[in-house]
Structures are given as C-alpha cells and as structure tokens.
Amino acid sequence: VNLEERLRDWAQDSLTRSTSLDVPVETFVPRSTRPRILATGFAAAAVLALAVGLVVVRGHDHTGHRPASLGQRAGRTLSPSPSPTVSSHTYPANLYPAIAGKVAVYVHVASTRVVANGQPITVEVVLVNDLGRSFEVTGACDGWLDVGLANRTIAFEPAYADVGCSNDTIPTGVTTLTRTVETTYYGCSQDPTAKATANFPICTGSAHDQIPPLPPGTYHLALDTSEIPHPDLREAITITLVQN
C-alpha cells in the first residue's frame, strides 16, 4: 500500500468534494463600543451571518427544527460578552473555603445588587481549587468563564469561551477573576416586523441596532462553568434590575 500517495489523493479528492457553506445575502455591522454582530438583509458578509443567524434561531426554536431558509435566520443581533481579566485582588482564605475534591465557585458582587437596567455590573468570581491538581482552561487569554443574568423567562446564553488563543492553568488554591455582567438582552431582532420572543426582543434605536436593557425584575447570576472540572457553585446571587 502506498499510503502516502493514497492519503494525498484522499485529501485532494475530499477537498474537491467539500462544499462551502451557503453564502447568504446579509450584512454585519460591528459596533465599536460594544462589539456586536448584526445581521440584516442585503449585503455580503456572508458566512458569518449565516452562522450567527443559524445559532440564534436554533437557540430559540423550541420545535427542534432547523430553519428552512436564510430569511428565517436573518435579522438577529448577537452581543459577545466583554473581555474579562484576571484580578489582582485576593480574599482571606476563610472567606471562601475549599470544598473537598471540587472547585468551589464563589461570586462576589463588588457593588450593590440593585442595578439600573442597561448598566453593566462588575463581579469577581473566586475559584477555590481543591482537586489536588491544577487544571487547564482554553482561551484563558481573553476570558473563559462567562457570567450573565437569567430568570424564569430570560435564559442565560453565555458568550463562547475563547479557543485557539492560548490555554491557561488554574492552580490549586484560590484564583480570582473579574467579570463584567451585561444587563441587556443577549441579542435582538433588527427586523421590526419580526416576532419578539422572551430572549430576543426587537432592537431599539432609529437604526434598530440597539440591544434593549433587560426588563426590571429579579434575576440570578448564572455562570458558564463548562471549563471547570467538578464545579461547585456555592451561592445563588440575586440581582434586582430597576428601570433606568
């Protein structure tokens, strides 16, 4: 068997057969202050719009069916979470005790828990690693533990952990991370005629490019702990949003 030759032939043939993603006719309008991906009709930044539209619609398609056309995917807005940073602040060990064999996750809300909707909240996430070993997280250079708000009607849809950047190691003991929690929806529809859902209202602003603030009410902080082995979230924190 001339393996090298057959593998090269297989690769070449596979690439020839591999179809590119459909190219929808959509536009992205990234925001400068708070980066967002906006997908509306008519222009050509294509593949990403398809991807964004698909994911957003899928997340809210309770029937489990994939959208039948790009038109159904278009007109959505996504807002990635801000870039968190590691804090230099430390806490007394007895304030956040270790949990045997787990990574205890504590959230410290630096300011008041009653916040005007639309205003971001800064929190500190304290990890107490008692696994007896360090563990690795992906995308640590630009944040990997997203924090958001959720309640019975608003679902937590964390921005995705970074990958392809670098990994980092969380050592045993206490690690403190600073995160910013947005108090707006995670996204909105730019199509004024679209049907708003609990998680995706119609965008506001004259250009329909503003993500509305979450409605006043009671929320809890939600964390994406998917990168943490054996996480143990120690406290449910309630945040009350009031009308700005």
Place this chain on the structure above:
Amino acid sequence: VNAAPDDAQGFASWVGPHLTVLNAVAGRLVSPAADADDVVQEALIRAWRRRSTFDADRGTARAWLLAILVDRARRHRVRGRVVELSCGVDDADSFARPDSIDLGTDPGRGIEVMRLDVERAVVSLPRRQREVITLHYLADLPVADVAVVLGISVGSVKSHLFDARAALRSRLEES
C-alpha cells in the same frame, strides 16, 4: 496580516479561503454531516467574536481557525450530541461503501472505491489519530502546526502519526 480584519466583510474574505478545509476536517471529526456543518458555523462565530485574539506571530490563520474548529468538535462530542466515530468498524460503516461497484467496467469508479476505503479507514481511527491524520493531510498542516492546533507536543503528533499510519496501512491491506 498580523491581525484578523475587524470589519465584517474583510473578516468574511479572510476566512473564505479556509472554508473548504474547515468543512472537510469537520466532516471527519463529527458525524452526521449536519452536525459537522454546525461545528463549522459555531467555529466561525467564535472566530469572529474573538478575532482580536488572533496573532499571526503565533500561527497561521488556518491553524487558528482549525484550532477553534477542533475545540468545537470536541465540545460537540462532550455534549454527547455526536456519536464518536472512532469506537469501531460499525461507525465507519455509516459512511457508504459501494461494495457492488464493478471495478472492471469503469476505472474511475475503482478510484472511488479506493477513496472510500481510505475514508473508512480514517474515520475508524481513534480520535486523536484521526485528528492528526486529518489535520496533517487534509488541512495540509505541518507537524508543528498540528501540534499547536491540538495543544500537544510535536513529539506527540509524530507518535500519533506513526500509529495512525500503521493502523491505516493495516486496514487498507485488509480491504
């Protein structure tokens, strides 16, 4: 270009040349094909969102995008939404094998069978070997870039390549 374009159209153009490879690699790491499409799409979203983290000094755009893709494929498997392809011959059989083709009547179809034999052999490899073979041959990444994409050492890549080639050679000789 040391940074990924920050404008949407520029970014779409930037990733465009790599889409075929991303699709092809995803198709070998997850199944069914619809899930592979999802993995590519999710990878592109992440790439866009984290475009500011791309650093050409640390690797090529293709390697960066593939790293994201491989990560997404891994998460797909972890979530249990995708059947592992590496758990046995039965999985590889989900890829059609036209046993009934008459090789004597159409040389081109004989080549097709040979390609499918390679395909079957590749997708039946253990996950890491499959990743290494796919990235090295299909994505045409040098060993050093494969190591970066998978987050393992160059030595490990070479080891997996060696084992994968041995397994492929054995399976192809059997077929």
